[in-house]
Amino acid sequence: MFAERTAWSMDPNALTVALEQEKQAGADILDLTESNPTRCGFDVAGEKLLGPLSVPANLSYQPCSQGLRTAREALCRSFLQRGVKVAPENIFLTASTSEAYSFVFRLLANPGETVLFPQPSYPLFQFLADILDVRLEPYPLRYDGKHWNMDLDILSRKASSAARAIVCVNPNNPTGNYVRKDQLHLLDDVCRCFDMALISDEVFYDYCFETAGRASLLGHPRTLTFTLGGLSKDLGLPQMKLSWIVLSGPEDQVREARRRLDVIADTYLSVNTPVQNALEAWLTLKPDIQRQITERIVSNRAYLEASAQAAGLGIYPAEGGWYGVLQLPPGKSEEEWVLTLLERGHVLAHPGYFFDFEEEPVLVISFLPLPDHFRVGVDRILALAATGGARVNGDAVS
Ligand SMILES: Cc1ncc(COP(=O)(O)O)c(C=O)c1O
The missing domain is CATH 3.90.1150.10 (Aspartate Aminotransferase, domain 1)
Structure with a gap:
């Protein structure tokens, strides 16, 4: 059955x-x-969290596949504080980061195709891959006595025409290593060679002990990139169920990704209105x-x-x-x-x-x-x- x-x-x-x-x-x-x-x-001051949920705007429903524009604009302002300019058009809100992965895997991979994934990493991903009929191909992270690093040689060898994307967990859970600036070129080259996209899971990005050399892929211009984040870690609010996908890369690819992702997101419309209306106020608590x-x-x-x-x-x-x-x-x-x-x-x-x-x-x-x-x-x-x-x-x- x-x-x-x-x-x-x-x-x-x-x-x-x-x-x-x-x-x-x-x-x-x-x-x-x-x-x-x-x-x-x-x-966490209860009234500051719960107050913004009690607004008249929550009495009406305006379905919006990408998420309410006001919420996406609030996110853009918070990205700008990190020095990254993102257009609201390039953001999709989702109910969780896991859901964000699901949308992106569905967008990129046919059943049985491969997504390259770091090892060791968080066990949730195998379940996501199973549910979405995607095959996870691990690429190793190696410890050199000081840092964990992506083994880029093995990563490039594992890339093939069946591999649709490279996932970077940035920083990785649980090894805590970031993508480094000097790795970006090679990641771009591998992606270009096999027409692959980059997925950067940045849910823990702000919790950093060592900033030198780390690179966020938010707004990364050279490869079609999906940068994922969410309130569960960013604001320590997993109960609010709000995450995002930020698209970047070559304009024609971003446009096509947006068009297709729009249909996926519109089919679910999974983010509830109250959290979207509260987002701007919650971001001030960050x-x-x-x-x-x-x-x-x-x-x-x-x-x-x-x-x-x-x-x-x-x-x-x-x-x-x-x-x-x-x-x-x-x-x-x-x-x-x-x-x-x-x-x-x-x-x-x-x-x-x-x-x-x-x-x-x-x-x-x-x-x-x-x-x-x-x-x-x-x-x-x-x-x-x-x-x-x-x-x-x-x-x-x-
Ligand atoms: C690296 C990483 N990405 C994504 C998730 C899932 O986040 P969410 O609760 O927003 O679905 C987790 C959960 O712990 C995680 O560790």
Whole structure:
């Protein structure tokens, strides 16, 4: 009865089962995977968020495939503050960044065609590709001892006439590396050679630890480019469901992309009117919200770095984003480590294999949790790492 593309294994994995058991047993789990900003104690003035939703304009409906022009103009002004001039005609609003990917994949790829994707990266993308009948071909990110970099040689070798686009997650989740200015020419060359487009996922772009050399593809002129962003990370407001696609590139290609994307977006009209009317007011909250989130991730990252170093463990230094990647001692698999941390330390972290890391064992943790929780969680991980996972002081959670 069902399409093959939906034949996913729905069996809970060992970590999900163990987590459920710990919760049933009443354990108080420190969740270092938490990356929902609405659960991380940021101070967002309720009336400033909810007030703009209560306007008479929300009583009427004006269907607009690209999204209301006033909302797109407000976004253009915020891009201008970053020094990038974008025309409202080149913006499409969507309900989420995942939806934005869906529209762009549908625009570019026939069933079975390929999209080149970074590895390691965020697991959501495999589901998107399955649903949209697109094949993901990973291109590796390599760590050179200081930075993660796209392996451009392999990327160019993987490009072919069946590849329709290169996705750059900029900065990547979870390795935190940005596209670098000196990589743009090669990306353009590869795209030109095989008639491919660039998709730059910039949801974390503003959360940056190291600005030198990074390049945004917003407004990138040389290749047909779709730059994605959204309120879920930009303003820490995933509940508001508003994202965008910004088109740029050679004018004839942009015009054709706009024409076709318009039909896709018009078929769904998925963005609700109240969030579009509120966008302009919400964007004024951005400096305050981003300051709070940035302070949090900077302080948690500094704690992880110092503690891991003192414990003789490595972390991969991220240039941006919300995540840290910690290298664990060898001798146990990632699955054994995350189960041990959960059962003996009552700490939840992601195993690196969720993100397709080649090197094992690594843990991915979110920098968003409240510092008190984060620090206790990191201390427990490091204490268990020091004993190779054996109980610390004979206690489940000492
Ligand atoms: C890199 C990246 N892109 C896109 C998304 C999806 O964002 P949205 O919540 O706007 O769909 C996520 C979610 O965490 C993400 O990490």
